Amino acid sequence: MSESMPATPSDAVAAAPAAKPFIRVAAGLILRPDGQLLLAQRPSDKPWAGWWELPGGKIEAGESTLEALARELDEELGIRVTDASPWVTYTHEYPKNIVELAFCRVYGWTGIPTGRENQELAWVDPKADLPVGPLLPATEPPMRWLQLPEQYLITSIGGQQGLAPYLEKLARALQTGIRLVQFREPSWMAVSEHDAYAAFKRIVQLCHDAGARCLVNSCHPESWWAQADGVHFRAADARAPLAATSSPPGDDEHAASAAARLRAKVPGLIAVSAHDIADLTTARALGADFAVLGHVLDTPSHPGQPGMGWEQFTLLAAQAGLPVFAIGGQSPATQADARQHGAHGIAGMRHLIDQG
Numbered sequence: 622m623s624e625s626m627p628a629t630p631s632d633a634v635a636a637a638p639a640a641k642p643f644i645r646v647a648a649g650l651i652l653r654p655d656g657q658l659l660l661a662q663r664p665s666d667k668p669w670a671g672w673w674e675l676p677g678g679k680i681e682a683g684e685s686t687l688e689a690l691a692r693e694l695d696e697e698l699g700i701r702v703t704d705a706s707p708w709v710t711y712t713h714e715y716p717k718n719i720v721e722l723a724f725c726r727v728y729g730w731t732g733i734p735t736g737r738e739n740q741e742l743a744w745v746d747p748k749a750d751l752p753v754g755p756l757l758p759a760t761e762p763p764m765r766w767l768q769l770p771e772q773y774l775i776t777s778i779g780g781q782q783g784l785a786p787y788l789e790k791l792a793r794a795l796q797t798g799i800r801l802v803q804f805r806e807p808s809w810m811a812v813s814e815h816d817a818y819a820a821f822k823r824i825v826q827l828c829h830d831a832g833a834r835c836l837v838n839s840c841h842p843e844s845w846w847a848q849a850d851g852v853h854f855r856a857a858d859a860r861a862p863l864a865a866t867s868s869p870p871g872d873d874e875h876a877a878s879a880a881a882r883l884r885a886k887v888p889g890l891i892a893v894s895a896h897d898i899a900d901l902t903t904a905r906a907l908g909a910d911f912a913v914l915g916h917v918l919d920t921p922s923h924p925g926q927p928g929m930g931w932e933q934f935t936l937l938a939a940q941a942g943l944p945v946f947a948i949g950g951q952s953p954a955t956q957a958d959a960r961q962h963g964a965h966g967i968a969g970m971r972h973l974i975d976q977g
Contacts, residue, residue, distance in 0.1 A: 641714075641717070641718055641719055642717075642718040642719070643718070643719045643720075643721070644679060644718055644719070644720045644721070645679065645680040645720075645721045645723070646677055646678060646679055646680065646720055646721065646722050646723065647677045647678065647679075647680050647686050647687075647689040647690040647693060647722075647723050647725065648674075648675040648676070648677035648690075648722050648723065648724050648725070648763075649675060649676050649677050649690050649693075649694055649702075649705065649724075649725055649726075649727045650675055650708070650724060650725065650726045650727060650763060650767070651676065651694075651700075651727045651730070651734065652726060652727065652728055653744065656746065656747070656748070657744040657745065657746060658744070658745055658746075658747045658767070659676065659698075659734055659742060659743070659744055659745075660673045660674065660675065660742070660743050660744075660745055660751075660753060660756075660760075661673065661674060661675070661676045661697070661698075661736065661740045661741070661742055661743075662674075662740050662741040662742075662743075662753070663740065663757075664738055664739055664740050668717075669757060672755055672756065672757045673743070673751075673753050673754060673755065673756050673757065673760065674756070674757040674759075674760050675724070675760055675763065676693070676694055676697050676698055676734075677689075677690060677693050677694070677697075677722075678693035678696070678697065679693075680723070686707060686723040686725065687702075687705055687707070687725065690702065690705060690723075690725050690727075691705070694727070694730070696737065697736075697737055697738055697740070698732075698734040698735060698736070698737060698742075699732050699733070699734070699735045699737050700730040700731065700732040700733070700734055701730060701731045701732055702727055702729070702730050703729040703730055703731060704727070704728045704729025704730075705725050705726065705727045705728070705729075706725060706726055706728075706960045706961045706963070707723065707725050707935075707938075707939065707962075707963045708724045708725055708726050708763075708944070708963065708965065709724045709762075709763065709766065709941070709942070709943060709944055709945075709965070710722070710723045710724070710939055710940070710941075710942065711724060711759070711762055711763075711942055711943075712942065713758060713759035715758070715759075720759060722759055724763050726960070747764055747767040747768070748767070748768060751764075765910075766910075766911075766943075766944045766965070769801065769910070769911060769944055769965060769966070770798075770799075770800040770801045770966065771956065771960075771965065771966030771967070772798070772799055772800075772801070772953075772956070772966055772967055772968075772973055773801045773802075773803065773913065773946050773966060773967070773968035773969075773973075774791075774794060774799050774801065774802045774803070774968075774969070774970070774973040774974060775802075775803045775805050775968060775969065775970050775973075776791075776802065776803065776804050776805055776806060776824065776970070777805075777970040777971070777974075778806055778809065778820060779806070779808065779809065780808070780809050780812060780816075781809075781813070781816050781820075784820050784823075787974075788823065788824075788827065790974050790975065791824065791827055791974065792827060792831075794973065794974050794976065795827065795828065795831035795833055796831070797976065799833060799973065800831075800832065800833040800834065801833065801834055801836070802824065802828050802833060802834070802835045802836070803835070803836045803837070803838055803853045803892075803968075804820075804821050804824050804825070804835060804836070804837050804838060804841070804849070805838035805840065805853070806820070806821075806838075806840075806841075807838075807840045810840065810841065814842075817841070818845065821837065821841070821845060821848075822848065825848055825849060825850075828850075834850035834851065834889070834890070835849055835850055836849055836850060836851040836852060836853045836889075836890060836892060837849040837851075837852055837853070838852075838853050838855070839852055839853065839854045839855050839858040839859075840855060840858075843886070846886065846887060846888060847888055849888070849889070850888070850889040850890060851887060851888065851889035851890030851891060851892065851910070852887045852890075852891060852892070853892040853893070853894070853913075854891070854892065854893050854894065854907075854909075855894050856893065856894050856895060856896060856900045856903070859893045859894075859900070859903050859904060859907060859909075860903055862879040862880075862882060862883050862907060863875070863876065863879045863903065863906060863907070865879070876906040876907070879906070879907060880906065880907050880908040883907055883908075884908065890910045890911075891907060891908065891909045891910050892909060892910060892911050892912065892913060893907065893909045893911075893912045893913070894912070894913050895912045895913065895914045895937075895941075895945075896914070896915070897937070898937060898940060900912070901914070901937060901940065901941045901942075901945075904941070904943060905941065905942045905943055909943060910943070910944075911943055911944040911945065911946060911965065912941060912943060912944075912945050912946070913945070913946045913948050913968045914934060914937060914938060914941070914945045914946070914947060914948065914964075915928065915929065915934070915947060915948035915949035915951075915968075916928045916929070916948055916949025916950065917929055917930065917931065917934050917947045917948065917949040917950060917951065917959075918930075918949050918950025918951070918955075919949075919950055920949045920950045922949075922970070923949070928949050928950060929949075931958070931962045934947060934962055934963070934964070935962045935963050938962070938963035938964060939963055944965035944966075945963070945964055945965055946964060946965055946966050946967060946968040947959040947962070947964040947966075947967050947968065948967070948968040948969060951967035951968065951969045951972065951973075952967070952969065952972030952973070952976070953967075953972070953973075953976055955967060
């Protein structure tokens with residue numbers, strides 16, 4: 622496993638050489654209501670002294686991730702966690718060990734964070750240039766993931782007749798906080814690619830005017846990609862880059878080569894639709910910024926097809942190695958539930974466009 626390529630926990634255990642210790646760690650992203658994040662500087666008597674990291678520590682035998690996190694934050698910072706949820710489990714290989722980091726978002730606690738191990742602390746804006754550094758290498762990915770909003774709107778315009786009212790709804794949704802949109806209109810393409818393209822450009826402009834990003838679904842022509850803020854790949858389309866190579870599948874060089882070629886063509890974010898662990902593995906291999914997993918709950922868009930449910934979603938999200946949005950029956954009313962089951966946020970069509 623290369624240092625830059627994340628792996629699932631089971632992958633990491635299998636790949637870890639006998640001479641290189643494998644360590645499981647719970648790390649907390651302690652977030653204030655104003656979005657400020659707490660970072661800690663490693664003390665002088667520890668490896669990587671002076672580097673900055675997310676507070677946390679080793680998961681002891683018999684502890685759950687959240688139990689370990691609560692204990693470590695009490696020991697390190699003197700706070701009692703009251704509201705925390707699992708987020709992304711990510712594996713990083715250091716020169717001397719392999720660390721599996723179970724990142725959790727912490728929104729509630731009692732007490733005032735204090736460096737009880739003589740470590741320096743700093744509240745920072747994760748969306749701005751950091752006033753402290755350097756960051757531990759394994760701390761860099763979650764700092765990128767925090768740039769993602771927690772709601773992901775997918776268009777469902779249908780055709781030219783629905784464009785005007787949809788633009789009005791979208792403008793209201795953007796005013797109320799939607800900051801990530803996916804243009805996905807496969808049925809419209811079959812009727813008029815010209816009109817669909819004109820609508821796509823209007824949606825992109827509307828998003829940009831509001832400070833939001835717009836991805837384009839891979840069902841649309843590659844020639845559209847340059848005008849979007851990224852590409853959302855259908856599961857089958859995401860597998861294609863890995864297949865389009867003469868290298869033997871399944872190794873790091875093969876995946877890295879495919880990911881590099883894709884990054885060269887995609888101007889911004891890469892997202893992947895996922896329905897099972899194979900799709901999530903593909904997303905991770907391509908270096909996707911996030912995945913959308915589902916459908917979770919029963920939804921009119923999948924009549925007669927029961928959702929996977931929160932239990933299955935939680936099991937899959939824990940193995941993703943990247944942020945995962947829940948889709949299927951999602952709305953602002955389910956967002957807190959999705960977070961507690963390991964989702965970064967929610968994705969949807971009807972309920973997110975109508976909330977404005």
